[in-house]
Amino acid sequence: MISVIQHLAREFRVAARHKTEWLMPLLFFAMVTVLFALGSKPGDPRLAEMAPSVLWVGALLAALLTLDRLFRGDLDDGWLEQVFVAPGAPTTYALAKMLSHWLLTGLPLVLLAMPLGLLLGMKAGQGMNALLIGLLLGTPILSLLGGFAAALTVGLPRAGLLLPILVLPILSPVVIFGSGAVRAANAGLDSSGPIYFLAALLTLGLTLLPWVASVALRNAFD
Amino acid sequence: MWTWFHRLASPPSFYQFSEIVSPWVLLSALGLLGYGLFAGLWMAPPDYQQGDAFRIIYVHVPAAALSLSLYTGMAVAGIIALIWRMKLAESAIAALAPVGASFTALALLTGMLWGKPMWGAWWKWDARLTSELVLLFLYLGIIGLNSAFVDRRAAARACALLAIVGAVNVPIVKYSVDWWNSLHQASTILKFGKPTITPEMGIPLYISLAGSYLLAGYAVLRRMQNELLLRERRANWVSKLLSEQKQP
Numbered sequence: 001m002i003s004v005i006q007h008l009a010r011e012f013r014v015a016a017r018h019k020t021e022w023l024m025p026l027l028f029f030a031m032v033t034v035l036f037a038l039g040s041k042p043g044d045p046r047l048a049e050m051a052p053s054v055l056w057v058g059a060l061l062a063a064l065l066t067l068d069r070l071f072r073g074d075l076d077d078g079w080l081e082q083v084f085v086a087p088g089a090p091t092t093y094a095l096a097k098m099l100s101h102w103l104l105t106g107l108p109l110v111l112l113a114m115p116l117g118l119l120l121g122m123k124a125g126q127g128m129n130a131l132l133i134g135l136l137l138g139t140p141i142l143s144l145l146g147g148f149a150a151a152l153t154v155g156l157p158r159a160g161l162l163l164p165i166l167v168l169p170i171l172s173p174v175v176i177f178g179s180g181a182v183r184a185a186n187a188g189l190d191s192s193g194p195i196y197f198l199a200a201l202l203t204l205g206l207t208l209l210p211w212v213a214s215v216a217l218r219n220a221f222d
Numbered sequence: 223m224w225t226w227f228h229r230l231a232s233p234p235s236f237y238q239f240s241e242i243v244s245p246w247v248l249l250s251a252l253g254l255l256g257y258g259l260f261a262g263l264w265m266a267p268p269d270y271q272q273g274d275a276f277r278i279i280y281v282h283v284p285a286a287a288l289s290l291s292l293y294t295g296m297a298v299a300g301i302i303a304l305i306w307r308m309k310l311a312e313s314a315i316a317a318l319a320p321v322g323a324s325f326t327a328l329a330l331l332t333g334m335l336w337g338k339p340m341w342g343a344w345w346k347w348d349a350r351l352t353s354e355l356v357l358l359f360l361y362l363g364i365i366g367l368n369s370a371f372v373d374r375r376a377a378a379r380a381c382a383l384l385a386i387v388g389a390v391n392v393p394i395v396k397y398s399v400d401w402w403n404s405l406h407q408a409s410t411i412l413k414f415g416k417p418t419i420t421p422e423m424g425i426p427l428y429i430s431l432a433g434s435y436l437l438a439g440y441a442v443l444r445r446m447q448n449e450l451l452l453r454e455r456r457a458n459w460v461s462k463l464l465s466e467q468k469q470p
Contacts, residue, residue, distance in 0.1 A: 148387065152380045156370050165366060169359035170388060172352070212383060215304070219379045 007096030008103075014073075015104055021066075022104050026112055029062040033116045048121035052131055052182035055117055056175050059109045059135060060142055064164050066105050067146040070097060071154040071217065080154075080217065090217060095210035098140075098147040106139030130185035130195070134178035137198040141174050142167070144205040151213040155220035174201065231310050233450045234459040244443045251436035258430025266423045278336045280427060284434035285329035289357060290392055292322035292438060296364070297389040300382030310446070312378035313453060315385065316368055317445035321438055323361035330354055341405060349398040350406035357395055360388040374453050 015022060036054050040047050074080040083093045113135055114128065122128055149166040153159035177194040185191040229235050262280035269276035296318040303311040333351070334344045345351065364381050371377030399406050419427070454460050 145387075148383075152367065152384060153370070155376070159370070162363075162366055162370055165359075166363045166384060169356045169363060170391075172356050173394075176352075209387075212387060216380065216383050219376055219383075 004092050004096045004099070007093055008100055011096065011100035011104075015100070022108065025062040025066055025105050026108055028065060029058050029109055029112055030116065032058040032061065033120065037120060045121070048123075049186075051117055051120035051122045052127070052179040053175070054120065055113050055131065056135070056138070056179050058116075059113060059139065060168075060171065060175065061164075062109055063101075063105050063139060063142050064146060064167065066101065067150045067167075068159060068163055070101055070147060070150040075154055075220065081221065084218060084221065090214040091211050094147065094151065094213040094217065098143045098210060098213070101147060102140045102143040106143050110135045110139055126185040126188075126191070127182050130181040130191040131178075133195055134181045134198060137195065137202050138174045138178045141198070141202050141205050142171060144202075144209040145170055148209050148213040148216060151216035152219075154217065174198065177201075231308060233309055233313075233454055233457075236310055237447055237450055237459075237463075240443045240447050244440055244447075247436050247440045247443065251433050251440055253433070254429050255433030255437060258426050258428075258433050261426035262423075262430060266426055267420075269423075272340060275336060275339055276423075278332050280430045282329060282332040282336065283427060284431045285325045285332060286354070287431060288434055288438050289322060289326035289329050289354070290395060291435070292318050292325065292442075293357065293361070293385070293389070293392055296322065296385045297392075300385040303378055303382045304386075309450075309453070312375060312382075313446050313449035314442070315364075315378050315381050316374075316449050317442050319361055319364045319368065319381070321441045321445065323358060323365060325434075325438065326354065326358045326361055330358065346405050348405045349401070350395070353391060353395040353398050356391055360384075360391060364388075 033054060036050075036058075037047060040050075071080060074083075083090055110132060114132060117128055117131060118124070122131070146163070146167050149163050152166065153163055156162070177197045181191040181194040181198075184194065230239055259280055263277055266277070268274050296315055299311045299314040299318065302308055303315060330351075333354075337346070338344050364384055367384060368377050368381050371380065451460055
């Protein structure tokens, strides 16, 4: 019986051996944001208004980049097959994979969002708090949903663009509520409504998606 | 009754059943749709506020209702395909997705055509419109996923999982006009209690709704037949069927 912790420990050992891989999404996120700022008029005050949606979309795209490889390595070296042969539920394996994706990609992106937000002219305060809390709740939803989509496409030779096309429509409520919370906070309104909605989505996803993803992974073998 | 139902679930007998039934489905669909559209477009009185522009509901409402019904049907077929591994349900998923996508696109397009003179804009980022667009993307995602697999059975199971997860969007589309302050008007016919539409306008609408459902049913039946032929092309019944057709 392998626990979630043991799976996670393995994920971190693997990640520690590919030292620069976790940096790529962060660099991508920073570059997208900088390009957006460069593309608009210098000193435009509207940039700060657009900042929440830019940061949300940038963070989601950056996290999506690494999803393609989430189960691919394990499929290629046979680890995935061993998980299904070994005693213990494949659900714990799927949950550990999603958690490790969030810890290695999602959480660093959230931490990077604050300096990037300041760069775009957002003020530290209510709006920034709402952005960070929203991202903290929203990026794990992306890891869960994206993990599910990666599990669906794991056996495919050319998944490529299919993965984001599957994930992004289901993720649209997360973007809507996430940047909605920031706008509400910037307008001096109560932002707890959309935040609670994100928390509810996260709870729902955390309960169901690891199990659905393990069913999808089994599909790669049948 | 049950044995008949069980026999129907096998691909060859479903194929024969659909071969007999689908011409009648098409005929009644065209009849109902023809009468419904004629009555809606010529006989129903113009709306007191919107004039003749309201007549687009005879296409828009059935298309929008079908976009949701077909998705729900796809999710139900997905559950059946995953639990009982029924071949018929698997082919139903592949058959429902393109039909549903077309009706969703039709609902969006007719809505835009109506929105330009009525709201003064082709498109608004409104709850109902956005969630319907997301529904279209979900359909397209399922079509894309289905065509990415070589193994048809694995494709159907993957699509089934995606359809079930995406089904959370269906109640959001349905109730978006009640939950949020939407520009889209609230439902006048598909709701509990007395409909708030006069019979002169309502009855043609119900008839064209029924006709559209039958038309969609016809398209799904024919697509399922195609899908079954493709999947079972190595099976005995298909080669027998083909040789019968070659030598009349």
